[in-house]
Amino acid sequence: MKQTFTVAIGGAAGQGVATPGDIFAKIFSRRGLHLNAYNAYQSIIRGGHTFLTIRTGLERVTNMGDRLDLLIPLNQDAMDRHLGLLREGAACIYNAETIKPGEAAHGVALCPIPVSSLADISRNKVAQNTLAVGAGLNMMGIGFQALEEVLSEQFKKKGAAVVSENVGIARAGYEYAAKNFKPFAWPLPRSDNRYAVLSGNIAMAMGGAAAGVKFYCAYPMSPSTGVLHWMAAHARKANIMVRQVEDEIGVVNMAIGAAHAGVRSMCATSGGGFALMSEGLGLSAMMETPVVVIDCQRAGPSTGVPTKTEQGDLWQMLGAAFGDYPRVIAAPLDIEDCFKIIPEIFNIADRYQCPGIVLCDLLLSEGRLSVDPKELDFAPGVDRGELITTTSGPNGDTAYKRYKITNSGISPRAVPGVPGYTHTAASDEHDEDGVLISDEFTNPTKRRAMMEKRMRKVNGIEASVPAPELWGPRNAEVTLIGWGSTKGVIGEACEILNEQGISANHLQIRWLVPLHGDAILNILGSARHTIIVENNYSGQFARYLRSETSFVPNGHIRKYDGEPFMPHHIVEAVKEQLGGKSRLSVPAHEILV
Amino acid sequence: MATVLADTKRLAMTDFKGKVDPDWCPGCGDFGVLAAVQKALVDLQIPNHNVVTISGIGCSSNFPGFINTYGMHTLHGRALAVATGVKLANHELTVLVTGGDGDGFGIGGNHFVHSMRRNVDLLYIVMDNQIYGLTTGQTSPTSRLGMKTKSMPFGNIEAPVNPISMALAAGATFVARGFSGDQKHLTDLIKQGIRHEGFSFLDVFSPCVTYNHDNTYQWFRPRVKKLEDDSSYDAANWLSAMEKSLLWDDEIPIGRFFERTDVPSLHAAEPVLTAGPLLRGETRIPPDVARSFVEELM
Numbered sequence: 001m002k003q004t005f006t007v008a009i010g011g012a013a014g015q016g017v018a019t020p021g022d023i024f025a026k027i028f029s030r031r032g033l034h035l036n037a038y039n040a041y042q043s044i045i046r047g048g049h050t051f052l053t054i055r056t057g058l059e060r061v062t063n064m065g066d067r068l069d070l071l072i073p074l075n076q077d078a079m080d081r082h083l084g085l086l087r088e089g090a091a092c093i094y095n096a097e098t099i100k101p102g103e104a105a106h107g108v109a110l111c112p113i114p115v116s117s118l119a120d121i122s123r124n125k126v127a128q129n130t131l132a133v134g135a136g137l138n139m140m141g142i143g144f145q146a147l148e149e150v151l152s153e154q155f156k157k158k159g160a161a162v163v164s165e166n167v168g169i170a171r172a173g174y175e176y177a178a179k180n181f182k183p184f185a186w187p188l189p190r191s192d193n194r195y196a197v198l199s200g201n202i203a204m205a206m207g208g209a210a211a212g213v214k215f216y217c218a219y220p221m222s223p224s225t226g227v228l229h230w231m232a233a234h235a236r237k238a239n240i241m242v243r244q245v246e247d248e249i250g251v252v253n254m255a256i257g258a259a260h261a262g263v264r265s266m267c268a269t270s271g272g273g274f275a276l277m278s279e280g281l282g283l284s285a286m287m288e289t290p291v292v293v294i295d296c297q298r299a300g301p302s303t304g305v306p307t308k309t310e311q312g313d314l315w316q317m318l319g320a321a322f323g324d325y326p327r328v329i330a331a332p333l334d335i336e337d338c339f340k341i342i343p344e345i346f347n348i349a350d351r352y353q354c355p356g357i358v359l360c361d362l363l364l365s366e367g368r369l370s371v372d373p374k375e376l377d378f379a380p381g382v383d384r385g386e387l388i389t390t391t392s393g394p395n396g397d398t399a400y401k402r403y404k405i406t407n408s409g410i411s412p413r414a415v416p417g418v419p420g421y422t423h424t425a426a427s428d429e430h431d432e433d434g435v436l437i438s439d440e441f442t443n444p445t446k447r448r449a450m451m452e453k454r455m456r457k458v459n460g461i462e463a464s465v466p467a468p469e470l471w472g473p474r475n476a477e478v479t480l481i482g483w484g485s486t487k488g489v490i491g492e493a494c495e496i497l498n499e500q501g502i503s504a505n506h507l508q509i510r511w512l513v514p515l516h517g518d519a520i521l522n523i524l525g526s527a528r529h530t531i532i533v534e535n536n537y538s539g540q541f542a543r544y545l546r547s548e549t550s551f552v553p554n555g556h557i558r559k560y561d562g563e564p565f566m567p568h569h570i571v572e573a574v575k576e577q578l579g580g581k582s583r584l585s586v587p588a589h590e591i592l593v
Numbered sequence: 594m595a596t597v598l599a600d601t602k603r604l605a606m607t608d609f610k611g612k613v614d615p616d617w618c619p620g621c622g623d624f625g626v627l628a629a630v631q632k633a634l635v636d637l638q639i640p641n642h643n644v645v646t647i648s649g650i651g652c653s654s655n656f657p658g659f660i661n662t663y664g665m666h667t668l669h670g671r672a673l674a675v676a677t678g679v680k681l682a683n684h685e686l687t688v689l690v691t692g693g694d695g696d697g698f699g700i701g702g703n704h705f706v707h708s709m710r711r712n713v714d715l716l717y718i719v720m721d722n723q724i725y726g727l728t729t730g731q732t733s734p735t736s737r738l739g740m741k742t743k744s745m746p747f748g749n750i751e752a753p754v755n756p757i758s759m760a761l762a763a764g765a766t767f768v769a770r771g772f773s774g775d776q777k778h779l780t781d782l783i784k785q786g787i788r789h790e791g792f793s794f795l796d797v798f799s800p801c802v803t804y805n806h807d808n809t810y811q812w813f814r815p816r817v818k819k820l821e822d823d824s825s826y827d828a829a830n831w832l833s834a835m836e837k838s839l840l841w842d843d844e845i846p847i848g849r850f851f852e853r854t855d856v857p858s859l860h861a862a863e864p865v866l867t868a869g870p871l872l873r874g875e876t877r878i879p880p881d882v883a884r885s886f887v888e889e890l891m
Contacts (some may be wrong), residue, residue: 029891058691080655196890206886212876237876240683241865245706246885250674251705253667257647257678260665261686262872265678283668373891378883382876389872415872416663416679419642424611424657424664427650435612436658436666 004057005188006065008138009320011074014046016126020072020133023050023154025197027137027146027372027580032191034347036061036488037368040563040593043222043306049077051593058189061370062334062488067180070139072132073099075579081592083108089185092491093135095128095175111135111181113479117355118172127169134173141187144174196373199361200338200364201226201268202372204294207237207342208266210378213292215258216266217243217251222306224268224296224360252293260289260425262389263416264346268294272303274320281355282321287425288403288413288454290349290356292342297361299562308562310360311484311535314544319356324329326409328465329513331359331484335369337510337545340531343380348464352457353386353413354572361535363483363564388421399433405449409456420483458514467510472505473498478574479527481553482534483509483541486565490533493570500571502578517549526527526553531577533557544553555583563589604638611659623720625773630689630718632776633783633829643689647676652722652727653799654693670701673708676715677859678837682862683872686714687787695725698734698754709763709792713760714858716786716793719756720773722801723808730804740807743770757838757850758794761831766791768834768851770856774797774810774818779849785849791858792869798847813845820848828852 007024011017021037028035040047055065063574075243078098085094088107096112104110108123113135119127130151137147148167156162168248173200190227198206205227207543208216214237218228220301228244235242241258245251245307251267257448269277274295297313299305309514317329328348330337341358349356351583402423404411411432414421424430428438429447436451437443470479487508497504530553532542537560545551565587575584610629617623634644644662648654648670659856661688667675672685676690690888695795697719710862724742725731731744735756761767767789768824771779781798798817800810820826827833834851859865868874878886 005874035883045774098831110814122696169694194891196887198890202890205809209886210880210883214871214874234886235865237885238878239865239868241863241871241872243677243681244673246703250704250707253671253674254678256667257675257680258871259678261645261679261682262681264876279668280671283671301878328784373887375884376887378878378880378886380633415683416645417642417683419640421665422661424639424646424666426666426667427668432659433612434664434857436655439616439655532819556856 002057002059002063003186004055004065005069005140005186006053006067006183007070007072008053008082009072009074010051010078011045012077013041013044013048013050015074016048016129016268017052018073020129021054023133023147023150024054025368027142028054028194029197030146030153031188032193033057033188034059034195034370035197036063038064038564039308039366040591045563048592049081051078051591052080056188063492063566064566066566070136072136074129075099082084085591091139091184092134109182110216111177113173113176118176119169124165124169128165130169130290131173133179134170135177138174138177139181139183141183142573144171146175159397193372195370196376197228197368197370199366199368200332200335200360201366202343203298203335203338204268204358204360205230206376207339209234210339210380211241211343211346211350212264212382213240213266214263214328215255217245217254217267218269219245219248219251219273219586221273222268223298223365224270224294226296226365233339248276249280251293252277253283255291256280256284256289259291260287260415262387266292267538268295268296270296270298270431271300272314274313274316277326278320279325280325282325283427285321285325285327285454288353288411289425290353292345292349292356292358294358294360295361296365297548299523300555305562307362309535309564310560310562310575311361312540313359314540317359318513318544320512324451325454327513328354328356328461329359330356330511331509332364333484333487333508333510335364335367336371338364339376347381347383347459351383351410351464352388352461353385354457355408359562361485371428374429386410386412388418391419391421402434403430403432403450406451407434407456408460409453410460417571429515434591462514462516463517465514467516468507468509470505470523472503473503476503476505476528478502478529478531478578479502479507479524480504480570480574481507481526481530483512484569486533486535489565489567490570492567495575496567496571496572502574504574515548518533520545521549521551529554529578531555531574532558533565535559555585557585557587560586561589563591563593604635604640606635606835608641609661613663615659616655618803620753620802621652622722622773622801625776625779626720626799627656627659628796629776629779629783632780633787636780636784637787638826639687643685644689645679645719646691647672647679647687648690649692649701651693653691653693653698654696655685670699672696673701673717674703677708677711679770680713680715682859684714684866685870690715690717693726694719694721694735695721695733695877701849701887703712706763709760709765709794711859712764712791712856714792714860716783716795718783718795718797720799721756721796722799722805724801724805726801736872737807747876748845754889755838758835758868760794761835761838761851763844766792766853766856767792769795769849770847771795771797772813772847775796775817778813782849789852789860790854791856816845817847818844820846820850873885
């Protein structure tokens with residue numbers, strides 16, 4: 001098992017959980033360590049309970065893991081909730097004056113800090129946080145200079161006095177720990193690598209910029225808002241038009257308008273906003289105007305749990321808008337993939353002139369991951385498809401038919417402003433030249449021909465997307481199947497199972513539509529025991545896979561408590577199922593957040 | 594060669610004739626609006642390919658199919674949202690939005706208000722017939738109190754909206770009302786609306802001869818009074834525009850209620866567009882900018 005180290009910080013919203021988290025993340029990534037961060041929080045600006053876990057290590061870290069090594073509770077509530085999670089070798093750093101520890105497990109180090117004797121708490125309200133960061137880094141075996149550097153950057157704007165005050169407090173914590181607390185058994189290593197640390201929302205926004213998105217609009221909705229924030233902050237540098245719109249109906253239609261005028265256009269929302277966009281997706285499909293919509297899933301239905309993750313929107317995506325039409329649905333596998341998937345789906349949406357949906361979730365959207373900067377390619381291949389932006393002759397093509405019937409189903413698309421190609425694009429059914437056949441003279445032959453033209457694009461779409469592949473040993477005892485954001489945690493569960501002598505392999509679905517059902521059946525046909533793992537109640541993917549392929553797995557592992565899977569949830573459920581005890585496991589989340 | 598002529602010849606009414614003839618009921622007010630729009634485009638000599646006519650759904654929303662410009666016949670109530678996207682992606686286009694009172698003030702009411710406060714540079718023509726036509730005669734947001742329709746057979750008990758007052762309150766920078774029965778006046782208002790740099794709202798009485806037997810041409814004719822006939826009327830004065838907008842029944846003002854030119858339109862206020870339309874902008878992020886985006890995260 002690869003060695004990792006996890007630090008967890010808990011407290012009320014407004015108490016400053018984020019800042020120490022950012023400091024740790026920065027120090028780890030600059031040390032050449034990988035990391036994965038997950039913040040469990042609630043829909044509250046002040047109060048409640050926020051619990052941030054940052055897991056780091058030399059090798060790639062894909063999920064929050066099973067173990068906490070260092071707990072920093074910023075209030076009594078956080079102490080009471082989480083001390084019991086610590087196991088031998090772990091430590092808990094806390095303010096000795098305001099927080100009382102409960103009973104800790106054997107081998108857990110309690111590290112109380114006499115805050116008021118080390119810092120002037122009347123001047124600095126977050127002194128306990130800074131002291132704890134200093135103490136923690138000392139116990140991890142990290143030199144003080146790294147912290148000094150990060151604090152100097154952090155407080156630079158507030159002036160030299162604030163920098164030196166905070167550095168002083170951090171140093172006091174660092175030195176206090178050196179004298180009073182035992183270092184961790186595994187001093188954090190270092191490497192020469194340097195990583196960027198980013199959320200899935202930032203990754204998708206940057207992926208859009210890389211794809212050549214020129215128009216982005218949104219209505220704020222957790223957990224998708226980070227995309228809007230990055231886009232808005234970088235709009236002028238990236239030359240992207242960014243608009244906040246009155247509602248998601250306006251969002252999708254505005255995005256379609258911009259796309260229709262010829263630019264790449266994107267928007268993001270969550271399930272509730274997506275529900276409002278549904279009719280617009282049909283418009284995109286019928287007018288054959290490509291648009292990319294990101295759905296960052298959160299726990300539903302309705303307002304649901306806005307700050308919690310779920311994979312519960314799959315069927316909403318599959319059924320979005322009425323009628324049959326070609327669509328592409330892709331679920332990024334991790335935060336790095338959030339970046340890469342955007343140019344890919346734009347190329348398909350542009351080529352096949354259809355809506356593209358990115359099915360992300362809170363876990364990726366708001367989680368953070370270390371990514372090799374080389375993987376963030378701002379010059380990916382761009383395929384705009386058959387797009388007419390300049391007139392081909394002095395008067396264009398007088399016989400131009402916007403919806404020309406072709407073998408591929410793709411009809412060359414002229415954008416407004418090009419002389420000689422005027423036409424009307426309609427949401428009503430229309431003939432090849434765009435003239436409505438819905439009102440005056442409906443025509444079954446033409447309707448059938450246009451329906452078949454559009455749907456022929458499905459073949460091309462399928463051919464342009466790779467089939468999924470099986471990872472891990474062949475002929476394994478158990479095959480775990482997941483989709484989207486669960487790649488990392490299922491992968492780690494497989495590693496653990498293999499180490500424990502249960503051979504396990506892994507099939508993770510990235511392209512949901514087109515699904516490549518035959519290829520999946522081919523893989524699963526020879527599997528010995530199949531289990532579908534997903535973050536929802538009803539097994540939405542299992543039902544989809546069954547509807548497309550008739551495949552029925554041996555068992556299911558599902559979680560719908562708002563929190564993501566941890567590796568041991570899957571490992572234990574697999575053992576339970578292989579032992580014949582159950583066909584459906586619903587692991588309980590032990591961390592109370 | 595016709596192709597060469599297209600660039601040099603004067604555009605005529607026939608150049609703006611659509612691929613098909615309108616399928617509106619004989620006598621429908623929308624015919625007059627279509628003719629007035631075509632005449633305005635001829636008068637202004639705007640090339641067909643530089644115009645995008647965008648509509649929602651309804652009788653009057655079939656409009657883009659009947660005129661030879663680029664057209665988008667979108668969703669019920671969503672034309673203004675789509676049009677905003679079009680204009681921001683390529684602000685060199687002349688954007689006309691056409692639709693009805695149900696489309697604009699009912700299902701599309703949210704976009705109506707916000708498009709006006711954004712001052713999107715387009716002309717929004719509402720063919721206001723105070724009834725739902727394509728769904729065969731139900732009460733609309735502008736149906737008068739007491740009007741009997743299929744959806745309110747015992748008479749409307751909900752007060753109608755006042756589109757002119759709404760537009761003034763929402764910050765439209767050009768607000769006018771026309772009458773399909775007065776072509777010359779309507780054409781002039783359309784030209785003014787196209788020329789105005791900002792959101793131009795034009796409410797047009799466009800009688801429904803099939804379903805609205807209350808607000809007919811005959812009902813309107815003696816009532817409509819042109820604001821232009823009153824030389825003391827100052828269209829720069831918002832308060833007097835608001836006051837005029839409240840007149841109804843015996844005297845119904847038509848004409849230009851209000852115009853202000855001191856507010857930049859949305860695309861003019863957006864620095865991202867100063868280098869030109871998005872459509873023609875560079876799509877690749879320059880390498881040094883891309884590097885700075887990544888370095889922020891390190």
